[in-house]
Amino acid sequence: MKLKWQIAEVTETIQETAQTKSLIFDVPEWQEHFAGQHIDIRLTAEDGYQVERSYSISSPPENGQKVAITVERVEDGEVSPYLTDIVEKGYKLELRGPIGGYFVWKANQTPTKPLLLIAGGSGIVPLMSMLRHRNLNPINSGAVLIYSAKATADIIYYDELNELTKKDGTLKTVFVVTREQPVNWQGYTRRIDLQMFEEVLGKMTTDYNVFICGSTSFVEAAADLLQEFGVSPQNIKTERFG
Ligand SMILES: Cc1cc2nc3c(=O)[nH]c(=O)nc-3n(C[C@H](O)[C@H](O)[C@H](O)COP(=O)(O)OP(=O)(O)OC[C@H]3O[C@@H](n4cnc5c(N)ncnc54)[C@H](O)[C@@H]3O)c2cc1C
Structure with a gap:
């Protein structure tokens, strides 16, 4: 199934370290994710120019549509400084996900190796x-x-x-x-x-x-x-x- 882009509102931000910030989104049509998956975020400029970047999900599946990411500011980056320096509570961003089926871990999976x-x-x-x-x-x-x-x-x-x-x-x-x-x-x-x-x-x-x-x-x-x-x-x- 092709994932749809959807608009999600930032409900909270947490400055984790000087260079990293967590953004917590409310994603209305979220389907449950697995730990390890990521989302894509798409920014669109007024002239229609678009950029997309991937960000891993830091929240557990149990948090449902309250989806969190943590972004590290990359100096001179196109997207990350916008997410860490500009985006605040109440911002609405376009995202799609959850994405990725390989780098995932489920607590109930067997065999249970350490x-x-x-x-x-x-x-x-x-x-x-x-x-x-x-x-x-x-x-x-x-x-x-x-x-x-x-x-x-x-x-x-x-x-x-x-x-x-x-x-x-x-x-x-x-x-x-x-x-x-x-x-x-x-x-x-x-x-x-x-x-x-x-x-x-x-x-x-x-x-x-x-x-x-x-x-x-x-x-x-x-x-x-x-x-x-x-x-x-x-x-x-x-x-x-x-
Ligand atoms: C599956 C996946 C999951 C990801 N999850 C996260 C995440 O959870 N948190 C997070 O912060 N990032 C994550 N990233 C990286 C993220 O997608 C962007 O690449 C990163 O935010 C830089 O984007 P930018 O537009 O700011 O920089 P760009 O404009 O793309 O790059 C600017 C300059 O910085 C260099 N650069 C790019 N990325 C990095 C980097 N990570 N460190 C140092 N230099 C870099 C580039 O080579 C370029 O020279 C993930 C990437 C993938 C593929």
């Missing part, structure tokens, strides 16, 4: 939908999130991730920062590497259901390292933001 989520920068967005969905549908198999950002101030959903991890003994969250050496920091302060995977994941199993999201270079590096660690490529799903 989840391994690896995020670079705004690549956390679709993985956050998975973690929010998992939180609402408690399951026995564990989950590990390894989230790499430039600096602590760039970590999106930091408080929520800490809260989820605190209340759920089966979720392990590991933060990685690559351009800062914060004092009293429990996380890593370098780029992801094989030793990090060995320390975080241990040697019990390599049989994970893996989702990696971020820039192309981050995704490729993480996928290569995981295969070196022993994870089968069949168990690795990737999403590249370009």
